[in-house]
Structures are given as structure tokens and as C-alpha cells.
Amino acid sequence: MAKDNKRLLSLDILRGITIAGMLLVNNPGSWSFLYRPLAHAEWIGLSPTDLVFPFFIFCMGVSMAFSLKKFNYKTSAAVLKKIVRRAVILFLIGWVVQWFGHLVRGLCNGDPLSEAVNNLDSLRYLGVFQRLALVYLFGSLCVVLFSRKFIPWVVGIILVAYALILGLGHGYDFSLENIIAQIDNSVLGTDHMYHEHAFGESISFDPEGILSTLPCIAHVLIGYLVGRMILDVHNNTERITTMLLWGTVMLLAGWLLQYGIPCGKKMWSSTFVLITCGMAMCIQAMLIHFVDIKGNKKGWGRFFETFGVNPLALYLLGTVLAILFGAIPIGHDADGGNITIHTAVYGFFQSFCDNYTASALYAISFVLLNWVVGHVLYKKKIFIKI
Numbered sequence: 001m002a003k004d005n006k007r008l009l010s011l012d013i014l015r016g017i018t019i020a021g022m023l024l025v026n027n028p029g030s031w032s033f034l035y036r037p038l039a040h041a042e043w044i045g046l047s048p049t050d051l052v053f054p055f056f057i058f059c060m061g062v063s064m065a066f067s068l069k070k071f072n073y074k075t076s077a078a079v080l081k082k083i084v085r086r087a088v089i090l091f092l093i094g095w096v097v098q099w100f101g102h103l104v105r106g107l108c109n110g111d112p113l114s115e116a117v118n119n120l121d122s123l124r125y126l127g128v129f130q131r132l133a134l135v136y137l138f139g140s141l142c143v144v145l146f147s148r149k150f151i152p153w154v155v156g157i158i159l160v161a162y163a164l165i166l167g168l169g170h171g172y173d174f175s176l177e178n179i180i181a182q183i184d185n186s187v188l189g190t191d192h193m194y195h196e197h198a199f200g201e202s203i204s205f206d207p208e209g210i211l212s213t214l215p216c217i218a219h220v221l222i223g224y225l226v227g228r229m230i231l232d233v234h235n236n237t238e239r240i241t242t243m244l245l246w247g248t249v250m251l252l253a254g255w256l257l258q259y260g261i262p263c264g265k266k267m268w269s270s271t272f273v274l275i276t277c278g279m280a281m282c283i284q285a286m287l288i289h290f291v292d293i294k295g296n297k298k299g300w301g302r303f304f305e306t307f308g309v310n311p312l313a314l315y316l317l318g319t320v321l322a323i324l325f326g327a328i329p330i331g332h333d334a335d336g337g338n339i340t341i342h343t344a345v346y347g348f349f350q351s352f353c354d355n356y357t358a359s360a361l362y363a364i365s366f367v368l369l370n371w372v373v374g375h376v377l378y379k380k381k382i383f384i385k386i
Contacts, residue, residue: 016308029362061223094129247281
């Protein structure tokens, strides 16, 4: 019989795996030399890299079930203040980081301080932190405004409606006729958007755009429902059985439906939600077995736990370090160009291995650097809440 656990270490480990994965795939030595599993699918399709962000949103949903429990999942001034405050902080962090990136790169390129500081005309409005903020805000509001039994209906309505919107609005086409691109271009403006590259072309298309945030709300609510199940079911064996059952159902449903509703991260399609949530549930079930039941939590488990107990803080640290490493010059090459920490370390790896391996080694080294900082926080029991 499995032991009853008030806290599942496997949840921290899954969250840590996603943060380590996000840092790994976002910081290669060179974007021109990526091993295929470390690259996003060009447009339609799914690669291992496409799993890390949706897994984190799934984990956010699970955590919502724990954090909102003390409010009994009911609307109150206190819970609304908590939800809005956290969403605003996450959104502002996203903006500040993007402004900081423009500032540092501008100064390192020789721009006057007055110009480097005033970069709001080209600041990207949305991004990873902004999507987390919006998903947390609307997901949490759904939790406290609707009864638990109605949440699956909310998920279903969102996924069906979104699939219809994309199907009728060329949402699976890589073009400016895509309804996702049309809405973002109209509301945000091309100067404040990400420019997606595929099939040798580039268009103003934001993978964290306005319309594609809608299915992410369904995504986080699925994680919330899993979190509620974990809280209600105290036997780990029953938890595993339930997650494997529903995870497999969702995975198969997404896999079969993708023949009519293509699976793609860039548009965050409804089948992408089903497949990635199903996979996350199955992996969480396996982690419960190996970590919480079998007690195999040393070594690799402890490594990912370090990321999992301070996930957003370490992701923020990694984002800031990536900006600094890629912009601040530490020397000049033979042609007079700047040598940064990024290019110096990548060049070091290139000196004894091929470009693809050097690019991967840089990414791994970057993850380990962030782990060192996280490990210090972990040993000192410092847990930074955002």
C-alpha cells in the first residue's frame, strides 16, 4: 500500500524538469547548430522542445489547486487581491526583462543612453512571463468563480471553440491571413510582436499572442483538476491509476484528432493541449511511482528539485544572464567585432568538438550555472515566491 503524502516531491521534480528544459532549449551556443530534439517544430508537429512550456503551464495549474485551497476555492476580496497582484507582478517582470534586454544590447552596441533607455516603441508586449500572468489570472478566476464540476465544461468549451475559430480563420496556415496573426497585428502592431520564421519566410506572428492564450487557460485548468484529484485522493497508487487512465485518454484523443485539428505549439492548437497534458499526466504518474512510492529521490531527483522549488526565480535568473552573456563585450576578435561571454564560451567548446556538440555543451553549461545558484538557495532553504 502506498503511503499517504501531504506533499509530493514528484511535483517539484516535474516542475524542475520543465525549468531546466526551458533554460536548455532557450540558450544554445548557436541557433544555427541545433540537434533536432533541441529545436521547436518548424510549424505543425511536435518535438521534445515543444513540451517544456506546456508542461510548466500544466504544473502551474496543479500548484493552483494547492495555493487556492486555503481560500476554499471561493471568491473573496483576499483571493482576488492575491490573484491580481501575482498576475500584475508576472506581467511587469516580462516587460521589464524585455526592456532591460533592449537597454543592454543598445548600450553595448554604442547607442547613447537616452536612446537605449527609450526603447518602448519596439518593446514586445507579450512573451513567456506575460503569458504565464494571463493564464494564471484567468485560470484562477475560473477556479474561484465556477464550481469544480463545471470546470471540465469550461475546458471543453474553450478547446472546441478554439478549434472552430482556427479552422474557420486559416489558423493552421503560416501566413498573415492566419486569424491569430491578424488579431495580434491589429491589436499589438508589428513593432511589438515576435517575428516567426518558417519555410524560409518570416512573418509577424507571436507564439504567445492574444488569441492563442485562450487554449492555455484550458491547459492550466486541466492541471488544476489534476491538482484537485491529488488533494482528494490520498493513496498514491490510486493517484497513479487515475492519472495514467485520463492521461492516456487525452493523449489518444489528441493523437486521433490531429488528423483534422493539426497539433502545433506556435498556435497552441486544441490537440496540442490534449497531447501535452496527457503526456504530462503520464509522466507525473511515473514520477509519483519512482519518487514518492519507491523513494528514489537522490541524484537526478535532487538536481531537478533544486529547479522545482524556485522555478520562476531561476527562469528569471537564466533570462537575465542570457541577456548579459550575449551582449556585454569582454574583448574583440581579429575583425574588430565584440567577443561576449557567450561567444567566448561557445568558441572554447568549438575548439575541441563540432558545432552541434559545442552548441549543446554551451546550453548544458548554462543550465548547470543556474543550478549552482539554485542549489545555494536550496541548501539555505531560500524559496523565492513570484
